[in-house]
Amino acid sequence: xxxxxxxxxxxxxxxxxxxxxxxxxxxxxxxxxxxxxxxxxxxxxxxxxxxxxxxxxxxxxxxxxxxxxxxxxxxxxxxxxxxxxxxxxxxxxxxxxxxxxxxxxxxxxxxxxxxxxxxxxxxxxxxxxxxxxxxxxxxxxxxxxxxxxxxxxxxxxxxxxxxxxxxxxxxxxxxxxxxxxxxxxxxxxxxxxxxxxxxxxxxxxxxxxxxxxxxxxxxxxxxxxxxxxxxxxxxxxxxxxxxxxxxxxxxxxxxxxxxxxxxxxxxxxxxxxxxxxxxxxxxxxxxxxxxxxxxxxxxxxxxxxxxxxxxxxx
Numbered sequence: 001x002x003x004x005x006x007x008x009x010x011x012x013x014x015x016x017x018x019x020x021x022x023x024x025x026x027x028x029x030x031x032x033x034x035x036x037x038x039x040x041x042x043x044x045x046x047x048x049x050x051x052x053x054x055x056x057x058x059x060x061x062x063x064x065x066x067x068x069x070x071x072x073x074x075x076x077x078x079x080x081x082x083x084x085x086x087x088x089x090x091x092x093x094x095x096x097x098x099x100x101x102x103x104x105x106x107x108x109x110x111x112x113x114x115x116x117x118x119x120x121x122x123x124x125x126x127x128x129x130x131x132x133x134x135x136x137x138x139x140x141x142x143x144x145x146x147x148x149x150x151x152x153x154x155x156x157x158x159x160x161x162x163x164x165x166x167x168x169x170x171x172x173x174x175x176x177x178x179x180x181x182x183x184x185x186x187x188x189x190x191x192x193x194x195x196x197x198x199x200x201x202x203x204x205x206x207x208x209x210x211x212x213x214x215x216x217x218x219x220x221x222x223x224x225x226x227x228x229x230x231x232x233x234x235x236x237x238x239x240x241x242x243x244x245x246x247x248x249x250x251x252x253x254x255x256x257x258x259x260x261x262x263x264x265x266x267x268x269x270x271x272x273x274x275x276x277x278x279x280x281x282x283x284x285x286x287x288x289x290x291x292x293x294x295x296x297x298x299x300x301x302x303x304x305x306x307x308x309x310x311x312x313x314x
Contacts, residue, residue: 029061032080032106035130035278037286040068040115040123048211048286050278051111051127053078065089067100070281071227071234083107094118130278131289135258139189139313147183147294148172148308155184159284164298172305174298181298182210182284186291189313192254194294195306200246202301205233208256209292210284212276214263216303218246230265233280238263238270249306257313 038049050066061078070092078087083106088099096118104113104125111127147155150170158165164178174181187209194206196216204216212232219229219241230238230252242265244250253264263271279286284295296305 028083029055029059029080031109032078032085032111033061036111036127037130037279037288038111038125038127039286040125042123048279048283049125050130050286052277053080063087064277065100065102066234066279066281067092068281069093072277072280080106085111085113091118133258133288135260135275137257139257141191142312142314144309144311145185146308147185147310148306150306156181157184158298159295160299170306172296172308174296174303177299177301179298180282180295182295183293186210186293187310187312188291189257190255191311192256192294193251193307193309194254195249195251195308197249197304198246199302202246202303203297204300204303205282205297206252206254207280207283207293207295207297208254208261209288210295211279211286211288211292212256212261213280213282213297214252214254216297219243220245224270230263230270232261232263232271232274232276235277235280236261236271236274238265239272240268240270242266242268242270251307 033053033055036051038051040047040049047068052064053061054063056062061080063075063078064072065075066072073089073092075087075089078085085106086103088101090099091097098118101116104111113125115123115125152167153165158179158181160179162178164174164176165181166173198204198216198218201218205213206216207213215227215229215231215233217229220243222228224238224241226234226237229241229243244266250266255262259276260273261271261276262273
């Protein structure tokens with residue numbers, strides 16, 4: 001009887017010890033899980049970036065990474081031990097077939113480290129936890145605002161030195177690739193109506209708060225995907241593509257509340273109350289908790305916009 005009791009106690013002790021060991025492994029892993037807004041220092045300028053760290057199995061991590069450009073890229077494995085994190089990111093639009101190598105340290109719930117580019121450049125970066133944002137509230141909508149007066153570029157500013165944006169016959173247009181364009185005013189939650197027209201095979205984008213791109217591209221003959229018309233670039237695939245041919249005017253009606261977005265293309269809902277995980281490539285910054293502008297991509301080809309009306313939440 002005593003021998004049996006001792007065996008039971010020994011087995012119980014082993015179970016407790018095993019559980020304690022697993023918990024000890026999980027605790028530090030959990031400290032880095034979640035979404036992070038990153039800022040990369042390029043010397044004379046900074047660039048936004050984004051990282052998501054996910055739990056996989058008992059002690060492994062994987063995730064996604066968004067760089068200065070391109071879409072979200074998968075990270076098959078993230079190493080994290082003793083407060084140090086490292087992983088590699090596959091190339092996307094890069095000329096060289098080499099991975100980005102990211103190393104960092106987690107301290108006081110903040111990240112910092114270096115990223116080595118395929119060219120061998122070593123850049124410093126810092127990261128803070130992405131805000132949750134209030135996506136469940138029911139907004140009270142304010143008065144609609146015409147962001148574009150149809151006459152000139154008042155209320156808008158180019159983000160680069162190669163500005164091609166002009167106004168002709170009530171249309172805001174960039175006849176060839178050049179600078180991007182942003183509204184001077186910034187917004188939190190809003191409803192946006194915008195009409196657009198592109199020539200065959202051209203490309204642009206409407207950035208919500210300057211951070212989340214709704215893709216504008218000639219998708220005729222293509223299936224819905226994360227890089228086609230109406231997508232939240234790299235993150236959310238539209239349900240369908242009720243598009244018109246290149247050269248015809250089309251419209252978006254977009255509602256953004258916190259991280260939750262609804263998109264209608266030409267009057268038909270193609271994304272309904274989906275959460276946007278984080279910033280998309282080409283974002284102005286990674287300050288997700290702050291209001292931001294409406295931002296048009298002008299560096300990917302000719303594009304035209306008109307009838308730009310925003311209704312902010314009160």
